[in-house]
Amino acid sequence: MTIQDQWFDGAILRLADPQNQRVWSIIVSLFGDLAQGPDDRISGAALTRIIQPMHVKPEAIRVALHRLRKDGWVDSARSGRSSVHHLTEFGRAQSAAVTPRIYDRDPDIPHDWHLLMSEGSGSLDDLLLTENYISIGRNAALGSGAIPPNCDDMVVFNVTARNVPSWLKSRLCPPDLIKACGSLADAVKDVPSSRPAELNLTAAQVATLRTLIVHRWRRVALRNPDLPPMFFPDDWRGQDCRASVFALLDTLPKPDLNALNAPV
Amino acid sequence: MTIQDQWFDGAILRLADPQNQRVWSIIVSLFGDLAQGPDDRISGAALTRIIQPMHVKPEAIRVALHRLRKDGWVDSARSGRSSVHHLTEFGRAQSAAVTPRIYDRDPDIPHDWHLLMSEGSGSLDDLLLTENYISIGRNAALGSGAIPPNCDDMVVFNVTARNVPSWLKSRLCPPDLIKACGSLADAVKDVPSSRPAELNLTAAQVATLRTLIVHRWRRVALRNPDLPPMFFPDDWRGQDCRASVFALLDTLPKPDLNALNAPV
Numbered sequence: 200m201t202i203q204d205q206w207f208d209g210a211i212l213r214l215a216d217p218q219n220q221r222v223w224s225i226i227v228s229l230f231g232d233l234a235q236g237p238d239d240r241i242s243g244a245a246l247t248r249i250i251q252p253m254h255v256k257p258e259a260i261r262v263a264l265h266r267l268r269k270d271g272w273v274d275s276a277r278s279g280r281s282s283v284h285h286l287t288e289f290g291r292a293q294s295a296a297v298t299p300r301i302y303d304r305d306p307d308i309p310h311d312w313h314l315l316m317s318e319g320s321g322s323l324d325d326l327l328l329t330e331n332y333i334s335i336g337r338n339a340a341l342g343s344g345a346i347p348p349n350c351d352d353m354v355v356f357n358v359t360a361r362n363v364p365s366w367l368k369s370r371l372c373p374p375d376l377i378k379a380c381g382s383l384a385d386a387v388k389d390v391p392s393s394r395p396a397e398l399n400l401t402a403a404q405v406a407t408l409r410t411l412i413v414h415r416w417r418r419v420a421l422r423n424p425d426l427p428p429m430f431f432p433d434d435w436r437g438q439d440c441r442a443s444v445f446a447l448l449d450t451l452p453k454p455d456l457n458a459l460n461a462p463v
Numbered sequence: 464m465t466i467q468d469q470w471f472d473g474a475i476l477r478l479a480d481p482q483n484q485r486v487w488s489i490i491v492s493l494f495g496d497l498a499q500g501p502d503d504r505i506s507g508a509a510l511t512r513i514i515q516p517m518h519v520k521p522e523a524i525r526v527a528l529h530r531l532r533k534d535g536w537v538d539s540a541r542s543g544r545s546s547v548h549h550l551t552e553f554g555r556a557q558s559a560a561v562t563p564r565i566y567d568r569d570p571d572i573p574h575d576w577h578l579l580m581s582e583g584s585g586s587l588d589d590l591l592l593t594e595n596y597i598s599i600g601r602n603a604a605l606g607s608g609a610i611p612p613n614c615d616d617m618v619v620f621n622v623t624a625r626n627v628p629s630w631l632k633s634r635l636c637p638p639d640l641i642k643a644c645g646s647l648a649d650a651v652k653d654v655p656s657s658r659p660a661e662l663n664l665t666a667a668q669v670a671t672l673r674t675l676i677v678h679r680w681r682r683v684a685l686r687n688p689d690l691p692p693m694f695f696p697d698d699w700r701g702q703d704c705r706a707s708v709f710a711l712l713d714t715l716p717k718p719d720l721n722a723l724n725a726p727v
Contacts, residue, residue, distance in 0.1 A: 313625065314578070314620060314622070316599070316600060316603065318628070318630045318631075335580070335618065336580060336602060336603075337601070337602070338600060338601070339580065339600075339603070346625060346626075350626060351626065351628060352628045352629075352630070353626065353628055354599065354624075354626065354627060354628060354631055355624070355625040355626035356578060356620065356622035356623060356624055356625060357622065357623040357625055358578070358620035358621065358622050359620060359621040360618070360619070360620055361577065361610060361619040361620060361621055362610075362614060362615065362617065362618065362619035363618060364582070364615060364616045364617055364618060365616075366582045366616070367582075367618050
């Protein structure tokens with residue numbers, strides 16, 4: 200086993216999400232990262248080359264693809280003896296909806312916040328589901344920018360935070376999210392620190408590492424509210440994690456789909 | 464019966480609070496208006512002269528004084544065959560606490576509002592009782608000026624209201640308060656409109672009318688939150704009522720205590 204292979208195997212272990220190795224979810228991350236375009240295709244063989252090194256059996260990949268087809272995320276076609284897969288229009292829309300948040304290296308923290316307070320919780324629930332609102336209690340939600348229409352039945356305040364108590368901080372950033380963020384930050388720093396000077400990864404190997412990083416970061420980034428620093432617990436390492444994730448991704452440029460799909 | 468007596472009797476009927484003619488409460492309003500100083504005394508005979516015209520029997524005045532003594536509001540002393548009454552230190556403190564709100568002709572509406580939100584309701588309940596906070600939901604209260612100490616466990620926002628829905632307006636100004644305010648506004652306009660050109664009221668008669676006005680206004684003023692206009696329902700007549708109350712009081716200058724106490 201070469202030094203490079205050792206490093207690659209070690210990186211896989213280090214980057215694998217200890218919480219979520221569901222294969223269908225990994226495939227979603229993979230397509231989102233490498234094949235989100237309407238004409239992008241990934242062959243079954245390429246998928247196997249990318250995912251199998253994560254200690255996932257080919258059978259598990261087939262089951263996951265079956266599920267993704269059933270749920271309308273992925274479509275597949277046969278091409279001779281092999282198959283090619285692509286995101287459906289629905290899958291691309293879902294993917295595109297979260298891409299800006301996942302790939303934002305330096306999110307703008309809005310300055311113009313407002314608070315909506317409802318009498319019951321019904322009308323607020325709708326907003327929390329469909330808009331980018333942050334619940335801060337049974338009947339209150341924080342948002343930024345323009346106030347949505349249909350808020351006539353809510354109290355609307357423009358707000359500036361003066362104090363954020365620990366109970367709200369840990370509601371916004373619960374301990375498991377703090378831990379997931381911290382351990383990912385550590386992982387994406389460890390992996391490049393042991394990287395051999397000479398490294399010639401295949402396109403599939405680059406895709407494997409990228410997928411692992413993006414998959415795990417996605418689960419942190421999408422739960423990380425874009426709030427001013429005072430809303431976060433002291434042990435929140437969101438900035439550190441984000442910077443280290445993108446520093447590592449930058450050393451692993453997205454491989455070309457043709458290179459990925461080319462028979463080995 | 465003279466025209467003046469007719470007008471005086473009519474004014475009493477018009478100014479009497481349809482909701483609250485509890486005698487002890489009338490006596491509290493009377494002392495607050497006319498005898499709030501530490502050396503101020505009102506004789507039993509003067510009290511009777513002021514209150515009896517409100518269709519209150521002397522026996523009811525005695526019972527009310529007994530209750531006020533028992534509750535520590537009023538103290539009494541005998542002076543020969545008659546008695547004199549005064550507010551206790553406690554009574555004066557209670558009276559002084561609400562005097563600024565009752566007698567404010569043109570309350571400053573604060574511009575610097577903040578919202579406190581608690582996790583449970585306990586800590587907020589304390590503030591709502593002891594400070595000038597306005598509840599706007601189970602776990603939220605509006606206040607102005609400096610943020611009190613001991614708010615570490617609360618979310619604190621500086622706020623500017625953008626929308627106040629009708630459910631909050633009618634919580635802040637419930638229908639019975641709107642009605643009480645409107646009917647008082649009508650009464651204090653009606654009474655001077657029928658006032659005879661020649662009017663020579665006794666000190667006691669002036670005190671009777673002042674007491675009725677202050678007593679009824681007190682119950683509106685102390686429930687009227689000092690919030691910006693957008694928080695009030697359209698049919699709220701607080702400004703109109705306040706202006707008319709003070710216009711009428713200005714025509715009935717506070718009588719001198721010596722004049723009130725002088726045997727007739």
